[in-house]
Amino acid sequence: MRPFQRTSSLRKISRRTPSGKSKTLLKSRRRNSKTCASCKKLLRGNLRSENRMFGGYLCHRCLSKYIKVSLRGIS
Ligand SMILES: [Zn+2]
Numbered sequence: 001m002r003p004f005q006r007t008s009s010l011r012k013i014s015r016r017t018p019s020g021k022s023k024t025l026l027k028s029r030r031r032n033s034k035t036c037a038s039c040k041k042l043l044r045g046n047l048r049s050e051n052r053m054f055g056g057y058l059c060h061r062c063l064s065k066y067i068k069v070s071l072r073g074i075s
Contacts, residue, residue, distance in 0.1 A: 038062040 010026040017023055034043045036059040043059055050056050054063050 036062055038066075 005026055009029050011029050013025045013027055014022055015025050034056060035041060036043055037057055039059060039062055041059055043056065052060075052063070054066075058066070
């Protein structure tokens with residue numbers, strides 16, 4: 001185990017590899033909850049099936065705001 005892996009923020013999972021050896025797998029404990037890039041609010045809904053432009057990146061309010069600004073031109 002390398003020095004940066006000696007931390008309690010990583011979860012250790014023992015898995016058997018296809019070759020038959022058992023190895024400890026390190027997985028992050030952190031849940032990745034995505035936030036809007038503009039207003040930093042949590043994004044809602046299923047992010048994988050989000051087909052909207054900038055889906056999973058901006059929230060619907062910020063996106064509509066940016067579309068309006070881009071259509072009206074920079075004032
Ligand atoms: Zn937003």
